[in-house]
Amino acid sequence: MIAKKRFLHSMFLLTLQFTSCTYMDAIKTNQTVKDGSLVISKENNFALGFFSLGNSSFRYLGIWYHKVPEQTVVWVANRGHPINGSSGFLSINQYGNLVLYGDSDRTVPVWSANCSVGYTCEAQLLDSGNLVLVQTTSKGVVWQSFDYPTDTMLAGMKLGLNRKTGQELFLTSWRSADDPATGDFSFKLYPSSLPQFFLYRGTKRYWRTASWPWRGQWQLYKESFVNIQDEVYFVYTPIDDSIILRIMVDHTGFLKVVTWHVSDHKWKEFWAAPKHQCDWYGKCGAYSTCEPVDITRYECACLPGYELKDARNWYLRDGSGGCVSKGLESSSVCDPGEGFVKVDKVLLPDSSFAVWVNTSMSRANCEKQCKMNCSCSAYAIVDAPGIARGCITWHGELMDTTYDRNDRYDLYVRVDALELAENARKSKGSHExxxxxxxxxxxxxxxxxxxxxxxxxxxxxxxxxxxxxxxxxxxxxxxxxxxxxxxxxxxxxxxxxxxxxxxxxxxxxxxxxxxxxxxxxxxxxxxxxxxxxxxxxxxxxxxxxxxxxxxxxxxxxxxxxxxxPMLIYEYLPNKSLDSFLFDETRELFLDWSTRFVIIVGIARGILYLHQDSRLRIIHRDLKCSNILLDAEMTPKISDFGMARIFGRDQIQDETRRVMGTFGYMSPEYAAFGKISVKSDVFSFGVMLLEIVSGKRNNRYNLQDSSLTLIGHVWELWREERALEIVDSSLQELYHPQEVLKCIQIGLLCVQENAMDRPSMLAVVFMLSSSEAAIPSPKEPAFIFREICSKPHTLIEVQEDDGGGGGGVELAINKHG
CATH class of the missing domain: 3.30.200.20 (Phosphorylase Kinase; domain 1)
Structure with a gap:
């Protein structure tokens, strides 16, 4: 009976403690939050408490998502002043200030948020993730964590400038994944007449957004921009409250939009920058353009009316010196007969030295305004929210003009009479x-x-x-x-x-x-x-x-x-994929985003051959040297000399003439001459693993091992160390989950049993969808390698028609 009473009493205390922890969303005078306790917002969206990172004993006070199983910290109070051990606690002191102490004796204040003098305050964690200090009588907010962001921007948080107080609201990265101290990278608004955001490393700009007015890119959230006398800021609100979304600057310097996927129980990257070579601020210097079209051709070029400032450095692919006016010494830009040359569809130059001339003006009048001011170097007409069309003029250097893949704006660059006449002549000649x-x-x-x-x-x-x-x-x-x-x-x-x-x-x-x-x-x-x-x-x-x-x-x-006989193809300037992938210098052009686009493109091309074309075609010789790349690095499957045409209902065929390349042929085709769509699936899987690893399957030589590349990937996969195979040239600048997905799909494609391999339709779906369930791969074929003095060969096995008793003849041709 006594034991029963004790049990009931314990359950009552446990229930009371649980209820207190769950519904405590405020801290009042003389209340404390000790290490191990939580403050949770009313709808359980966010939690405030102490946490550690990695194996460190340092403790931090922070805010994280309460409904997300993977602890994701969005704000840290004492990011530069960790508490050693679990002795820290948070409380409202006798002055109404919110104070974090590093010891139970309250002798070591680590961080504080102050209440107004003469008032009492209480702290409350809102469901937006904002920790506020509120006056108990007026309920006015005297301090809020949203005014002191760390690396994460939440919905409703402002980024910008309070012109009255001079306070800047901006994001700063963590020092590392396990250290929330202020890192090297920041994301700030530059509040000129045409505001724009910059990513900084220290004080150096290295990426920027387009200038305001911004065009909405996604349907995930609604953006608002406020530019009034007292403040200028950007804020966003989610369109769907069920979507958990955050904008962050990570410790490697990337600005990211990530969303929580409930079905997969993980965060997934929705967007990130910088990604492309022309994203880097000022890559080509002043008065230039950057166009990432042909990877074999330098992406920088001078604007009309300008020429190279330093031809030698430009030749060495250092465009930071930029361009200078052709008429700098011989004529003034204000000479009679001058005009403007149109540069189509660009991300407009850095607007730090640009001004709004008028919020409603035709292009002709905008050009007239620019022409009247000799310091005006260019103009553009843009669409602004609530405004018909606005005129913008630039005064000073034209910096960071980039050809944009999306439909952006036209820039009109001021040139002298000689350049205008030359441009008109070229345009006429081009038309003819x-x-x-x-x-x-x-x-x-x-x-x-x-x-x-x-x-x-x-x-x-x-x-x-x-x-x-x-x-x-x-x-x-x-x-x-x-x-x-x-x-x-x-x-x-x-x-x-x-x-x-x-x-x-x-x-x-x-x-x-x-x-x-x-x-x-x-x-x-x-x-x-x-x-x-x-x-x-x-x-x-x-x-x-x-x-x-x-x-x-x-x-x-x-x-x-x-x-x-000769075949005439379209010319593709970047040649074949293997010329990049297996070259120590050129592989640097293949960042992860480019590799993933290539993987998906190859998969879609094979799917077309297998299912969507007028014929059902088995290629039979898929390999990286038969994947050509156009100027935009779009992959194109080539070399159909060995292709086999199937009937629409035909599943497989057999041949006594086995043709293909060592390391890419499926086991059933190499051994028995059985051809099916799964033969190409196997070859695709090999290519996928080569693209991820940067190593050839048929020349892979792991020290003290008889494993092939496929075998090595399989062993690492089984030991949950698959990321060790990733090409070292990527320098960890990739998305681990996306890479792991590709490795898993590659292993599915090279499974020994053809029936176990997915179709190319399934492959494309798994690559393109973040929600697709991907099965676990079984043991692949060709795990172990045989000694081969010339492993990269094209082989053909033919029936011996001589009197040799049904043997076979193996013909080996060098593969170029």
Whole structure:
């Protein structure tokens, strides 16, 4: 009976303690919050309490999400003054001030928020995550944590400037993931007449937003910007209260928008900056533009009317010196006849020295206003909330002008009369050239097709050419291609000059060429000594000529003269993926975001081949050297010489002629000649792991191990150390969860049993969706490697028709 009473009493005290902890959202005079206790907002959104990071014994007072299982701190009181041990406590002292002490004797105050003199105050944690100090009588807020943000911006928090008090409201990063002390990075509003936010490292700017007025980018939240006499600030409110969202500056210097995904129980990055090479502030210096189009060509260029300030540094890809006016010494910009040259669709220059001329003005009047002021270097017309169209003029340096992928604004740059005339001449020439570019290819293509087809019908030029011509004529109704003369291609490639050679493969060489209309092409020339290549050539023409997809290389035409059939492709300036991925210098251009875009692009291209095209096509030779990259690093699948066409309902096929590249062929295809869509899935999985690791599967050599790259990834995955395989050149500048997802998908694709591998539709869905459930992979094929003196080879296994008793002949061709 006594035991029962004691139990009931204990349960009562436990219930009382739980209730007190759950519903205590305020701290009143002489109340304390000890280490281990919590203050929780009314709707349980946020909690205030003590916490530690990593294995440290240091304790901090902070605010975190109470409903999120993963403790995520959004504000820290004593970020630079940790308490050693659990002796700290928080209380309202006799003066009404909120004080954090580092010891129970109240002799070591660590942090405080002061109440107004002569008043009593109490502290309250609001459901917005704002800790406020309120006067008990008037209920007026005398202090709030939202006025002292750390690394996180919550909904309802202001970032900007209080002009009355001079107080800046800005974010500062943590020093490291385990140290909330003030770090190197900050995110501040620059309150000029056209405000904009900057990311700083110390005092140096390294990224900026567009200038106000801002265009809403997302539907996650509603942004508001207030610019009045007393204050200027930015604030956001969520459109859907069920979405848990925060904006933060992390300790590595990235500004991020992250959301909590309840189904996955983790935070996921929604957006981050800076990401691209032209995002870095002032990368190309003053009076320049930055355009990240062709990774082999320098992204910096001078604005109209300007020229390089330091050609040597520019050549060394250091554009920080920028550009200077061409007429700096010879003429004044205010000479008669001057004008403006339009620069299309850019992120407008840094607006620190820009002004609003008028909030409602036509472009002609804006230009007139700029022209009247000799210090005006450029102008633009922008749309502003509640304003029809506004005129902005720049006075001083034009800094950080970037071509933007989104539809931005047009900038009109002031130039002298000579530059204006030169620009007009170029525009006229470009227009005339454009007309010729349209007319000449049309006339040439028509005449060439008629002449070559007539030639094929009337004459024969050797057995091989006749066979090819018949094959192409037989499928000609479905293939829309140009037929080129050998003389045209010889002229285009400078007689197939070695200087024009782009590379060499198993069936011949590839040359860069330029047609008379200026179009750049890549010519694949079939080797005379390739006895097996003629079938692959014809197959490639028939297959790829019927396909159109942004992730497949475009076949322009072919040539069947001279005994050496040739394929003519669109020219892709960045060549193949392997030339970047496995090169110690060029791999630096492949940041994680670029690699992920390439992975998704390849997957979508294969999905098109397997499911969405007019034909069902199995590529059979997918590898990084057969993935070409255009100027924007968009991946394009190439080399369809080994492709096999399936019927729409056909699942698999068998062949006695096994063709492919060591390290990329699936086990069932290499051993038994069984071909299916899962053969390509296996090859894709190998490529995916190569892109993540930056290492070749068939040249992988882990010290003191017989594991292949696939085997090593599998071992690390089983030991939950998979991130150790990530390419060291990324320097941890990647999203761990996204990388782990890619590794998991790669392992699913290289599973030994073809039935266990996902379809490419499932692969694309898993890559594109943050909500997709991804199964656990089973043991992959080819875990162990065999000794091979030349592992990067193209192999062909053929039936031996001699009297050898049913053996096989293995032919090995060097892979270029």
């Amino acid at each position: 050239k454009g007309l010729l570019t349209v007319l000449i290819p049309a006339v040439l293509s028509t005449s060439l097709i008629i002449s070559v087809l007539g030639y094929l019908w009337l004459r024969k030029r050797g057995e091989k050419e006749t066979w090819v011509a018949n094959e192409l004529r037989r499928s000609g109704n479905d293939v829309d291609l140009d037929f080129f003369k050998l003389s045209t291609l010889s002229a285009a490639t400078k007689n197939f000059s070695p200087d024009n050679k782009l590379g060499e493969g198993g069936f011949g060489s590839v040359y860069k060429g330029q047609l008379p209309n200026g179009e750049e092409i890549a010519v694949k020339r079939l080797s005379k000594n390739s006895g097996q290549g003629i079938e692959e050539f014809t197959n490639e023409v028939k297959v790829i000529g019927k396909l159109q997809h942004r992730n497949l290389v475009k076949l322009v035409g072919c040539c069947i003269q001279g005994g050496e």
